[in-house]
Amino acid sequence: MTNYGLVIDQERCIGCQTCAVTCKQENNVPMGQFWNRVLTEGGDHIDTPEGSYPEDGETGNLDMQYQPTACQHCENAPCVKVCPVNATYTRDDGIVEIDYDKCIGCRYCMAACPYNARVFNWDEPEHRPDDGTGDVAERPQGVVEKCTFCSHRVDEGLDPACVVNCPADARIFGDLDDDSSTVSEYVANYNTEQLLEEKGTDPNTYYVQGEMTPGRTWTSDDLESELDDDPSAESVSADDAAGDEPVPHVPAEAGGGDD
Amino acid sequence: MAENPDGPHERIPAWDETADAMLADVDYDADLGKRMADDAIRVANGELSEAEFHERYHEEVKAEFGRDDRPTDPENDD
Ligand code: SF4
Ligand code: SF4
Numbered sequence: 001m002t003n004y005g006l007v008i009d010q011e012r013c014i015g016c017q018t019c020a021v022t023c024k025q026e027n028n029v030p031m032g033q034f035w036n037r038v039l040t041e042g043g044d045h046i047d048t049p050e051g052s053y054p055e056d057g058e059t060g061n062l063d064m065q066y067q068p069t070a071c072q073h074c075e076n077a078p079c080v081k082v083c084p085v086n087a088t089y090t091r092d093d094g095i096v097e098i099d100y101d102k103c104i105g106c107r108y109c110m111a112a113c114p115y116n117a118r119v120f121n122w123d124e125p126e127h128r129p130d131d132g133t134g135d136v137a138e139r140p141q142g143v144v145e146k147c148t149f150c151s152h153r154v155d156e157g158l159d160p161a162c163v164v165n166c167p168a169d170a171r172i173f174g175d176l177d178d179d180s181s182t183v184s185e186y187v188a189n190y191n192t193e194q195l196l197e198e199k200g201t202d203p204n205t206y207y208v209q210g211e212m213t214p215g216r217t218w219t220s221d222d223l224e225s226e227l228d229d230d231p232s233a234e235s236v237s238a239d240d241a242a243g244d245e246p247v248p249h250v251p252a253e254a255g256g257g258d259d
Numbered sequence: 260m261a262e263n264p265d266g267p268h269e270r271i272p273a274w275d276e277t278a279d280a281m282l283a284d285v286d287y288d289a290d291l292g293k294r295m296a297d298d299a300i301r302v303a304n305g306e307l308s309e310a311e312f313h314e315r316y317h318e319e320v321k322a323e324f325g326r327d328d329r330p331t332d333p334e335n336d337d
Contacts (some may be wrong), residue, residue, distance in 0.1 A: 076301035081312065082292075084320050086328040104324075106287040111278040120281070174300035200304030 003094040004149055005176040005204035006163070007186045008068050011212035012170035015040060015066035019162035019171065023070070024123050026161035027152060028132040030125035030139075035117075035147040036162055042178040056111060068171075070162075071096060071117040071147040072195060072203030079109035079118065088144075094176070094204055095149045103143040110144060114199045118146045149173070156200075156224040167213030173223045176204060288323050291316070302331070309333070 015038055023029065023036035036172040042049040044153035054060030073096050079088050080096060087102035088109050110118045124141045132138055136152055139145045150160035158164075163171040174183035183206075186192065194203045220227060278296060282289035295316055301307040313331040320327040 040325075074303070076303045078296065078303050079301055081299040081309070081329060081331050082295045082325060084324045084329060086330060089330070105285075106285075106292065106324075107281050107285050108292040110281045110294055111292050112299045115302060116277070198304065199300055201300075202303075 001092070001177055002175050003177040003204065004154065004173065005073070005094065005183050005206065006149070006160075007172045007183045007192065007206045007208060007213075009170045009172070009186075009208040009215060010066065010068075011208060011210070012168045013038070013066045013068060014168050014170075015064070016167060018165055018167055019068060020219050022161045022165040023147065025133040026153075027135045027136045027148070028123065028127060028138050029145075030127060032126075033119045033121075033145075035119070036068070039067040039069055040066060041065040047117045069115065069117070069195075070205075071113075071149075072115050072201065072205040073147075073149060074201035074203045076080075076200060076202045078112040078114070078199075078201060082108045082112045084108065090217075091151070093154075095151050095154070097148055097151060098143070098145060100139050100143050100145070105142040105144065107144060114196050114201060115203075118144050120144050154223065157223050158221050159223055163216065164221050166216070168186070172213075172216045178225070182217065291319055291323060294297075295320075 015236045016073050017038050020034055020036045020038055024034065024064065027035060040046050049064035049066075051061035051063050052058070053062065060228075065117060073094060075090075075094070077088075077090060077096050080090055083089075084106065085102050085104055086105070087099045088096065089099065090096050105120070107120055110120060121139060121141050121143055125138050127133065127138065133223055150162075151156075153160060159173050160171075163173045172182050172186060174181040176184055176187070178184060179188075187206050191209045191210050192206040193207060194201075220228060267326065268279045279289075279295050282292050285292065298307055298312055298315065302309055309331040310333045313327075313329060317327055320329070
C-alpha cells in the first residue's frame with residue numbers, strides 16, 4: 001500500500017513562508033485563510049526574535065524558531081471520527097480529504113483537530129484576482145477546508161506545491177510504506193518527531209530536529225516514485241552523513257548578486 | 260507529569276475557548292460538537308474504543324443530523 005507522508009527538516013527551514021504562499025496560490029485558498037503557515041517562536045510578535053543584538057561589546061543572543069504547520073494527515077484522525085456525514089475521510093493512500101459536496105459546515109472536525117489545521121468559509125470566498133490563481137476549484141461558503149497534500153498534483157505523479165517550491169529543500173514528500181523512500185529513510189535515520197505525539201493521532205508529518213538532513217535531493221516536480229533514477233540511492237543516512245556537510249542539489253556556484 | 264484525573268488526555272489550556280469560538284453560531288448543537296471532539300481525541304490515544312465512541316453519540320447524532328455516517332460504526336468494519 002502507499003501511505004503518503006511529509007518530512008519537514010526544521011534545521012533547513014529558513015522561515016521564508018514560501019510554502020504558505022505557494023499553497024495559497026496553488027489551492028486557491030481564499031483571502032484571510034491559510035492552509036499552511038509558518039509559526040514563529042521567539043519575541044513578542046511574529047517575525048521578532050527574542051534576545052538582543054550584540055551591542056557594547058556584549059555577545060548577541062538573537063533567536064527565533066520556525067514551526068511550519070498544516071494538516072498533519074493523521075493516521076488516527078479525530079476529525080474523521082467526528083464527521084457525522086462522512087465528508088472528511090482518509091483516502092487509501094493516507095491523505096485526509098474533505099468531500100466539499102457532502103460537508104454541511106457543522107465544524108465538529110475543527111474542534112476535534114488538535115493542530116488547528118482547518119478553516120471555515122464564514123463568507124463567500126474572495127480571491128485576488130477574482131477568478132483565483134490555482135488549478136483547484138474554490139470551495140463554497142459554509143464548508144470547512146484544509147491542506148490536501150495537493151492531492152490533485154499527487155494524483156498526477158507530482159509532489160505537493162510546498163515541497164517543490166521550498167527554497168531550502170526542507171520539505172520531502174513520499175511513501176512512508178516504502179522503506180527505501182527518502183521520507184522513510186529520514187524518519188528512520190534522523191531525529192524526527194510528530195507534533196503532539198501524546199494525542200495518539202499518529203500524524204504522517206514528521207519534523208527533523210538536531211542533525212540536518214540532505215533535504216529534498218531531486219529537482220524535478222515529479223514524485224520520487226515517478227522518477228527514472230531513484231534519488232534515494234544518492235540520499236545519505238545519518239550514519240553516513242555524520243560529519244559531512246549536507247549535499248544540496250543546487251549548484252555550488254557563487255551567487256550573481258551585487259554584493 | 261502531574262496526574263490527570265481524566266486520564267492521559269489533557270486538553271490544551273486554550274482549547275475550551277478556541278472550540279467555543281469555532282462552534283459559535285453553528286447551525287448544529289455546539290455542545291455535542293465539543294463533547295464529540297474531546298472524546299475523538301480520547302479514541303485516538305486509546306482511552307476510548309471506536310465502538311464505545313460510536314455508541315455514546317449514535318442517538319444524539321441521529322437526532323441532530325438525521326443520520327450517522329461516522330466511520331466508527333462497527334457495522335462498517337471491513
Ligand atoms: S491535522 Fe487535524 S485536520 Fe489534519 S488529519 Fe489531523 S486531526 Fe484531521
Ligand atoms: S464541518 Fe463538514 S467536514 Fe467537518 S465534521 Fe461537519 S460535515 Fe464533516
